[in-house]
Amino acid sequence: MGLSPLQTELEALPWAMQSMLVHNKRRMNFQTDCADLVKMVSRPKEWPAFENLLAEVEKYKRQFQAFSLTHIPRTKNTKADKLAWNSRDQPYDVYYINSVPPVSLPEPL
Numbered sequence: 774m775g776l777s778p779l780q781t782e783l784e785a786l787p788w789a790m791q792s793m794l795v796h797n798k799r800r801m802n803f804q805t806d807c808a809d810l811v812k813m814v815s816r817p818k819e820w821p822a823f824e825n826l827l828a829e830v831e832k833y834k835r836q837f838q839a840f841s842l843t844h845i846p847r848t849k850n851t852k853a854d855k856l857a858w859n860s861r862d863q864p865y866d867v868y869y870i871n872s873v874p875p876v877s878l879p880e881p882l
Contacts, residue, residue: 783826786814787843790833800839806847806854814842818874 776784782805793801813820814834816865818829847854870873 779807779809780823780826782810783823786810787826787833788828790830790837794833794836799837801837802841802843804843804845804850806845806850808844811842811844817822832851 786803786805788803789803813823813827814830817824817831819828
């Protein structure tokens, strides 16, 4: 049995968080078009089936000076949406690494 789309979103978040921490990015705003992922991270106790993955997210969250996860509409996330849909038709894994550095939160004054 494969992963659900929601579980796939949740599996990707700790990977992204760890990747930013490795590059010493300690102030991050992660964005997702998955509203349930934002709910899961903000209220993990309401999602007991994902307890282990959410504990991993919490572990990484504590390592950031500033962390946020915000929902963006799918219409504003067209590149990721297109990649996701196109990858479903491929008989092999699809990887995409964005060459644009992530936008960090502004430094406090």
